[in-house]
Amino acid sequence: MKYRLAALMLLCPVLTVHAENGKVQEQIFANGLKVLVKEDHRAPVVVSQVWYKVGSSYETGGITGISHMLEHMMFKGTKLYPPGEFSRIIAQNGGSENAFTGNDYTAYFQTMEKTRLEISFKLEADRMRNLELKADELEKELQVVTEERRMRTDDQPRAKTLEQFNAVAFANSPYKNPVIGWPSDIANYKVEDLQSWYQQWYAPNNATLVVVGDVDPEQVMKMAEQYFSGLQPSIIKPIKPQDEIEQKGVKRITVKAPAKLPYIMMGYKVPVLKTAKPEWEAYALEVLAAILDGGNSSRLPSRLIRGKEIAVSAGANYDLTSRMTDLFMLEATPAEGHNVFDMEYALQEEVLNLKSELVSNDELQRIKAQVSAKDVFQKDSNFYQAMELGMLETVGIGWQKANEYVAGINQVTAEQVQEVARKYLIEDNLSIAYLEPQPITESTKPAKLTGVHHAF
Amino acid sequence: MRFNLIGFLLLIVCQSGWAAVKIEYWQNPHGGRVYFVQTPSLPMVDVRIAFDAGSARDGAQFGVASMTSSLLGTSSGEWSADEVANRFDSVGAAFSNGISEDMAWLSLRSLTDKVLFEKALATFREVLSRPVFNEVDFQREKNLTLAALKHREESPAALASIAFHKAIYQDHPYAHPEDGVVQTVAGFEVGDLKSFYQKFYVSANAIVVIIGDLSRQQAEQVAESLLNSLPVGERPAEIPQVTLPAKASFLHIDFPSSQTHVLTGMPGVYRKDPDYFPLYVGNHILGGASMVSKLFEEVREKRGLAYSAYSQFSPLFRQGPFIMGLQTRNDQTNKAIEVMDSVLRDFLDKGPSEAELSAAKQNITGGFAMRIDTNSKLTDYVTMIGFYQQPLDYLDVFQSKVESVSAQDIKDAFQRRIRPELLQTVTVGSK
Numbered sequence: 035m036k037y038r039l040a041a042l043m044l045l046c047p048v049l050t051v052h053a054e055n056g057k058v059q060e061q062i063f064a065n066g067l068k069v070l071v072k073e074d075h076r077a078p079v080v081v082s083q084v085w086y087k088v089g090s091s092y093e094t095g096g097i098t099g100i101s102h103m104l105e106h107m108m109f110k111g112t113k114l115y116p117p118g119e120f121s122r123i124i125a126q127n128g129g130s131e132n133a134f135t136g137n138d139y140t141a142y143f144q145t146m147e148k149t150r151l152e153i154s155f156k157l158e159a160d161r162m163r164n165l166e167l168k169a170d171e172l173e174k175e176l177q178v179v180t181e182e183r184r185m186r187t188d189d190q191p192r193a194k195t196l197e198q199f200n201a202v203a204f205a206n207s208p209y210k211n212p213v214i215g216w217p218s219d220i221a222n223y224k225v226e227d228l229q230s231w232y233q234q235w236y237a238p239n240n241a242t243l244v245v246v247g248d249v250d251p252e253q254v255m256k257m258a259e260q261y262f263s264g265l266q267p268s269i270i271k272p273i274k275p276q277d278e279i280e281q282k283g284v285k286r287i288t289v290k291a292p293a294k295l296p297y298i299m300m301g302y303k304v305p306v307l308k309t310a311k312p313e314w315e316a317y318a319l320e321v322l323a324a325i326l327d328g329g330n331s332s333r334l335p336s337r338l339i340r341g342k343e344i345a346v347s348a349g350a351n352y353d354l355t356s357r358m359t360d361l362f363m364l365e366a367t368p369a370e371g372h373n374v375f376d377m378e379y380a381l382q383e384e385v386l387n388l389k390s391e392l393v394s395n396d397e398l399q400r401i402k403a404q405v406s407a408k409d410v411f412q413k414d415s416n417f418y419q420a421m422e423l424g425m426l427e428t429v430g431i432g433w434q435k436a437n438e439y440v441a442g443i444n445q446v447t448a449e450q451v452q453e454v455a456r457k458y459l460i461e462d463n464l465s466i467a468y469l470e471p472q473p474i475t476e477s478t479k480p481a482k483l484t485g486v487h488h489a490f
Numbered sequence: 491m492r493f494n495l496i497g498f499l500l501l502i503v504c505q506s507g508w509a510a511v512k513i514e515y516w517q518n519p520h521g522g523r524v525y526f527v528q529t530p531s532l533p534m535v536d537v538r539i540a541f542d543a544g545s546a547r548d549g550a551q552f553g554v555a556s557m558t559s560s561l562l563g564t565s566s567g568e569w570s571a572d573e574v575a576n577r578f579d580s581v582g583a584a585f586s587n588g589i590s591e592d593m594a595w596l597s598l599r600s601l602t603d604k605v606l607f608e609k610a611l612a613t614f615r616e617v618l619s620r621p622v623f624n625e626v627d628f629q630r631e632k633n634l635t636l637a638a639l640k641h642r643e644e645s646p647a648a649l650a651s652i653a654f655h656k657a658i659y660q661d662h663p664y665a666h667p668e669d670g671v672v673q674t675v676a677g678f679e680v681g682d683l684k685s686f687y688q689k690f691y692v693s694a695n696a697i698v699v700i701i702g703d704l705s706r707q708q709a710e711q712v713a714e715s716l717l718n719s720l721p722v723g724e725r726p727a728e729i730p731q732v733t734l735p736a737k738a739s740f741l742h743i744d745f746p747s748s749q750t751h752v753l754t755g756m757p758g759v760y761r762k763d764p765d766y767f768p769l770y771v772g773n774h775i776l777g778g779a780s781m782v783s784k785l786f787e788e789v790r791e792k793r794g795l796a797y798s799a800y801s802q803f804s805p806l807f808r809q810g811p812f813i814m815g816l817q818t819r820n821d822q823t824n825k826a827i828e829v830m831d832s833v834l835r836d837f838l839d840k841g842p843s844e845a846e847l848s849a850a851k852q853n854i855t856g857g858f859a860m861r862i863d864t865n866s867k868l869t870d871y872v873t874m875i876g877f878y879q880q881p882l883d884y885l886d887v888f889q890s891k892v893e894s895v896s897a898q899d900i901k902d903a904f905q906r907r908i909r910p911e912l913l914q915t916v917t918v919g920s921k
Contacts, residue, residue, distance in 0.1 A: 478741065
C-alpha cells in the first residue's frame with residue numbers, strides 16, 4: 035500500500051505550511067458537548083481526548099475508586115463492539131490509546147495518523163452512551179485493578195505513605211480517598227454500581243472533546259457533529275461542594291512499611307486557581323514552589339542536597355489546577371547520619387525564610403525565564419497541549435486560562451510570594467507523614483519453583 | 491472491521507508535504523560524527539552528545555560509568571555546581587545526562603534566542619569538557635548514589651531486574667546493574683572517575699545530535715565547539731560477544747511484597763541483527779503491543795492475573811535482553827507463569843497467523859508518524875541511528891522493512907533465537 039500511495043500522492047495538491055498553529059476553536063453542541071480544536075501542523079498526526087467531569091473526588095464512601103474501575107470497563111465493549119474490539123480497531127489503524135483517572139477527571143485518548151481521526155470519534159461516541167457492563171467482565175477486571183493497586187500502592191512504601199497521608203490530611207474533602215479506591219470498596223463493586231455511575235456521568239453535557247494536531251478545525255467540528263451531536267444528554271445534578279473544614283493544628287502520622295530509607299512528606303492546605311480569591315494567590319504559590327524546587331539551582335536542591343548536604347532528595351509540589359482546596363507539598367529523604375526530624379526542621383526553616391525575607395529578583399527572573407522556555411518546550415507535544423485544555427476545562431477553570439498562565443506568573447511580585455507564605459504555610463494548616471522503614475529480609479533460593487509445571 | 495475503509499483510503503492518499511526525516515550527517519576532523527535534523531517550527535533546539543561510555547565499560551568497577559556521568563553538571567571550569575545550575579536555569583534551559591548499558595550522554599534543550607542559547611551552550615561545553623571532579627562534589631554524589639542503591643532495594647521490580655540480568659549475562663559487561671552495586675561504589679575514589687572520563691569522553695568516541703530550529707551552518711558551529719573542546723583520543727575496543735546461558739535456570743528471591751514479580755528471558759537481539767525486523771514484528775504480536783498482544787490477552791484480559799503482562803526486546807550493541815514479565819498476587823504466581831509459558835510455547839510452535847501479522851503491520855506502519863512527531867522523539871531516534879551506525883535512511887525504510895516480514899520469517903527467527911531450554915526465570919515476592 036505504501037508504494038501505491040507514493041504514486042497517488044502526485045495527484046494531491048501541495049499543501050503549504052499552515053500558519054494557524056496554536057489557535058483554539060470552541061464549539062458547544064445542542065446536547066451540551068463542548069469541542070475544542072487546536073491546530074498544530076508540525077507532523078501529520080492528531081490526538082483526540084474525551085474528558086468527563088468525574089473522578090475520585092466525585093465519589094462517596096463505599097464506592098471509592100469506582101471512576102477508575104469504570105475507566106477500565108470502558109474497554110469492555112458495547113452492543114456494536116464486543117470486548118477488546120475497540121482496542122483492536124485502534125491498533126489496526128496505527129493508533130495508540132489509553133485512559134487515565136484523577137481526582138477531578140476521567141479521560142480517554144487516541145493518538146492517530148491524522149486521517150484516522152474519524153475512527154476515534156466513531157468509537158468514543160459509541161461508548162459514551164452505549165457501554166455494555168457485564169458481570170463476568172467486571173469480575174475479571176476487578177482482579178486486574180486489584181493487581182494494579184498492589185503494584186502501584188501496596189508494594190510501594192512511598193505511595194503507601196502518601197495514601198495514608200491524604201487520608202489524614204483531609205478531614206472531609208473527598209481528596210482524602212485514593213484515586214484507585216480502598217481495597218474493600220474495590221472488592222465489592224457490583225455491576226449495578228458501575229451502571230449507575232456510568233448513567234450518572236457519561237453524557238455529552240458532562241464531557242469535553244479535545245483535538246490537537248494537523249487538522250482543519252472546520253472539518254473536525256463537522257465530523258464531531260456527525261458522531262456526537264445525536265447523543266442524548268443527561269440531567270447532571272450539581273455535585274455537593276464537600277468543602278474541606280478548617281484545620282486547627284498540625285497533624286502527624288507515622289507509616290511503617292518494608293523500606294530501606296526513611297522519608298517525610300509535609301502538606302499545607304492551600305487554595306488553587308479555581309478557588310483562590312484573589313486569583314494571583316494561586317500564581318504566587320506556583321512561583322513559591324518554583325523558588326523551592328524549580329530546577330537544580332532552586333533552594334531545596336542547592337541548600338539541602340548540596341550546601342548542607344543533609345538530604346538525598348528534597349522537593350516541593352503544587353498543582354494549581356485542582357478543583358478544590360489542595361495541598362502544597364514538601365518532601366525529603368535524609369542523607370546518611372540524618373533523620374526525618376532533621377528534614378522537617380530544614381524544610382520548616384525554608385518556609386520560615388520565605389515568610390521573613392523577600393525572594394530575590396534573580397530568583398524571580400529565573401522562574402520567569404523558565405516559564406517562558408517551558409511554554410515553548412511544551413508545544414513540542416500535542417498530547418500535552420490537549421491535556422492542558424482538557425484539564426482546565428474539566429475542573430471548571432476554563433481552557434482560556436491556558437493563555438493567561440505565563441502572564442499570571444510574570445505578574446507575581448516578591449511581596450506576593452511572601453504574603454502567600456505567611457497566609458498559608460502555617461502550622462495550623464500542616465500535616466506531616468513519616469515513613470518508618472521496616473526491615474526487608476531477602477533470601478535467595480535457586481531452582482525452586484514448587485508445583486509449577488514449567489515447560490522449559 | 492466495521493468501517494467503511496474506502497473513505498479513509500482516499501484521505502490517506504492526500505497526506506503530503508511531510509517526508510519522513512532528513513538527517514544531515516558529517517564528520518568532524520577529530521573523528522566525532524554529527525547528525526542534524528532541522529525542525530524550524532518551534533524556536534528551540536535539542537543538543538545531545540553521546541559516548542561509548544555506558545555501564546558495559548565499567549570493567550570491575552561496577553557503577554563507575556554512572557557515577558562519572560553524575561559528576562558532569564557539577565563544578566566545571568571556573569564555575570561551582572551552584573553556578574552551573576544557575577546558568578542553565580537563568581535561561582530556562584534544561585540540562586540532563588545519563589547512561590545506558592552502551593552509552594553515556596549529555597543533553598541540552600534550549601530556546602534558540604541568540605543570547606539565551608549562547609549562555610546555555612557555553613555552560614554545556616564547560617560541563618562537557620572541563621569537569622573539575624572536586625572532592626566535595628565527588629563525596630556528595632557518591633553519597634547520593636549509595637542512597638539510591640539502597641532505595642532500589644525497596645523495590646521488588648528492581649531486585650528482579652538485577653537478578654535477571656545477572657542470570658542471562660553471567661560475567662558479561664551487561665550483567666551488572668547500570669548504577670553499580672554498593673560494594674564497588676563504596677570503594678570509588680575521585681581518581682577512578684577522572685580516569686574513566688579521560689579515557690572515554692573524547693571526540694573520537696563521540697557523536698553529536700542536533701535537532702531543532704538552527705541553520706546547517708549554526709549546527710556545524712555548535713558541533714565544532716563541542717567536539718573541539720575535547721581531546722581527540724580514540725575509540726575503545728568493542729565489548730565482548732555475549733555467551734548464551736548453558737541451560738535454563740530458576741531463581742526465587744523472598745521479599746515481603748503482596749505481588750510476585752516474574753521475569754523470564756535470555757539474551758535477544760542486537761542493533762544490527764539480521765533478525766531484527768522479524769523479531770521486532772513478532773514480539774509486537776507476542777507481547778509488545780500494549781493492549782492487544784497475546785500475553786496481554788491471555789494473562790490480563792482473559793484471566794485478570796496481572797495489570798501488566800508484556801514481552802520486549804531491548805536491542806543493544808550486543809544482544810540486549812529478551813524479557814517476558816508480569817506481576818501477580820503471590821499465591822497465583824505459578825498459574826501466571828504457566829500461562830506465560832504456554833503463550834510463548836504456542837507462539838514458537840505455530841508462529842503468528844496471517845491475520846495477526848497483518849494487524850501488527852497495520853499498527854506499526856499506520857502509527858509510524860507518531861514515532862517521530864516531536865523533537866524529543868526525533869532526538870532519541872537520531873541518537874540511536876548515530877550511535878549504532880544505522881543507515882541514515884533507517885526511518886525512511888523502516889516501514890517497508892516491517893511490511894516485508896512474513897509469518898514464516900517470524901517463526902524461523904523466534905525458533906532460532908528464543909530457546910526454551912535456555913530461558914532464565916527470576917521471581918521476587920513472598921511465598
